[in-house]
């Protein structure tokens with residue numbers, strides 16, 4: 520087998536950043552990134568595409584332009600892990616040997632878990648900002664809808680960017696309000712969960728917008744089936760006693776956030792916990808059983824918000840701790856669970872949720888500069904103008920002084 524000091528599985532937000540962070544610290548390790556994808560997506564931009572703010576093209580770059588020089592790109596998918604022998608097998612059956620392994624293939628969007636969804640996505644008023652090719656369809660539907668029923672769904676947790684389902688609702692409603700058709704549109708948010716947002720401090724600001732847009736909140740409503748041609752959706756609804764019944768709703772447009780889970784090849788591996796996610800120590804991001812295995816981004820089981828913002832903070836921590844394991848750093852970095860969710864409550868304003876483990880608020884700015892619990896224009900500018908270049912030019916290139924690493928020495 521080919522041998523590398525470090526093999527990184529996945530060249531997404533986490534994988535590329537960790538490679539760059541390693542290179543900033545040392546140049547004499549052999550590093551390989553394994554990823555079959557031609558392109559790399561800036562997924563946080565898809566909400567803005569669905570809201571008519573960004574173009575699709577602003578959210579994609581070729582993988583080859585992002586793989587740092589000095590890193591070998593193996594354009595294949597990983598199929599299996601053999602952590603006891605420090606090997607991964609690729610889909611073409613070749614084997615890679617590693618000293619240290621970083622697992623960052625993101626999560627699986629489980630479209631198939633909703634009956635009828637795959638067949639109708641992109642047609643019949645059924646859309647999702649969770650796919651690059653469909654985000655423009657959201658904006659097209661929003662512009663075209665003048666009256667009727669608009670449903671926005673949220674599946675059971677965990678999902679990446681837990682705010683994204685409601686961001687789509689707010690940006691759509693804002694457009695309808697400004698074009699004076701909102702009065703003719705019945706907006707409903709059907710959430711499999713029981714709360715609007717998991718961190719209570721942000722809920723009052725969000726509720727102001729729910730009221731402003733006159734949206735109906737339907738909690739414990741889990742989308743299970745959809746029929747495009749008849750524009751009908753079915754929800755499993757749980758009552759207070761835990762009894763479920765299936766409720767049918769018709770729509771003119773529906774924005775679906777798909778159920779999400781660990782990728783199959785991870786869930787079936789020795790690296791997984793009982794739920795399929797990579798089983799890491801939530802402070803060091805080291806695997807709980809295999810000391811030379813690390814994980815970051817959406818695929819691991821630490822209870823942080825699954826966001827690119829979290830991966831941004833995790834990458835230098837993994838790089839540092841991996842090098843510590845190799846005897847090249849003399850301290851261990853600790854992750855506090857930081858993640859961020861910029862809630863686009865209207866075009867031009869954002870409620871900037873930033874929090875860590877246990878819902879502890881971790882604002883990047885003093886509240887007199889930017890109060891994340893209030894909708895602000897500054898947070899919108901951050902999202903629209905500042906964060907995309909920070910992602911492409913600082914985070915993915917390992918320029919940590921620009922990305923405010925919030926890690927602590929252990």
Ligand code: FAD
Nearest residue numbers: 529531532533562563596597624625680816817826827828
């Ligand atoms: P990804 O970036 O998804 O990358 C995974 C990579 O692994 C891909 O390149 C893939 O090709 C590769 N891969 C998959 N399988 C294999 C395999 N078998 N072998 C090798 N490689 C493989 N985050 C924010 O911070 N702020 C936001 O506002 C925000 N909004 C969002 C809105 C939407 C609609 C969506 C979909 C996401 C949003 N996110 C947001 C979340 C953010 O995009 C993710 O949390 C982040 O991309 C996770 O990084 P990752 O590296 O774990 O996975």
